[in-house]
Amino acid sequence: MVGFLDDHGHIAARWRLLAHFVAAFWALGWLGGAPALLLFGVQFDLGWLSIALVAVYLVWLLNLYNFMDGIDGIASVEAICVCVGGALLYVLLGKPDLALLPLMLAAAVAGFLFWNFPPARIFMGDAGSGFLGIVLGIMSIQAGWVDPALFWSWVILLGVFVVDATFTLVRRLLRGDKVYEAHRSHAYQYASRQYGRHLPVTLAVGVINMAWLLPIALLVGTGRVDGVIGVVVAYAPLVLLAIKFHAGELEVRQTA
16 A cells, blocks of 8 residues: 555655554564574574564565566566465475465466566556565565475575665665665666666576576475575575676766
8 A cells, every 4th residue: 555655646765664664563463473593404583583583574575676676577577486486385395275375476466467578568666566575575484484494495586686686785885875766776777778678687587586596495495405505505696697787886877
């Protein structure tokens, strides 16, 4: 609702952020709080600190999904890949009933992608991107309650968006930029300008998700690889891609 209202007018950033945290804590209340965190085979439960950290995680996912919804089809393709990967994990673990929710979301987004595929005829705006970001985050927390290793699998599946958005944000913060101002310095934005169109970048995101991130997420979710190690291995090439495509670098504005 807040995203929809902001699309059609303007809501101050502080009120949007307040609504985001309310939504995050509301979701955590229904989920029963934050699941235990699995680090190198050891489970940690930090109580209220875990809840606070997970709330920040959900709010960041909500906002980064908004940041990454800047070219045709990219947010839709990312959501479909993540949901299909998450559903496949549930099936492999013998819990097919839990696969229904991510598959339903994937189907809904696929219907939208029909119109949003490059060149797009409709766009999701903050109402759609913010919804997808926080719902995917909520489903990753739900997965952590099912099996702590599954949380890391979902974090891996979300890797393209997490790495590009986080790398860009950190780089802009270190440079002293006003991070709340609009910009076009994400890696995917530089890549789309380099190739002159959106389609190659959007397709590349789908290929990275299915050919690289999904196999690693499956290895982690089925207990063959530790979650933290899986995230490091999965994210390392994504960081290199972010560097290659100048994520967070100062935009050079051409003058006539």
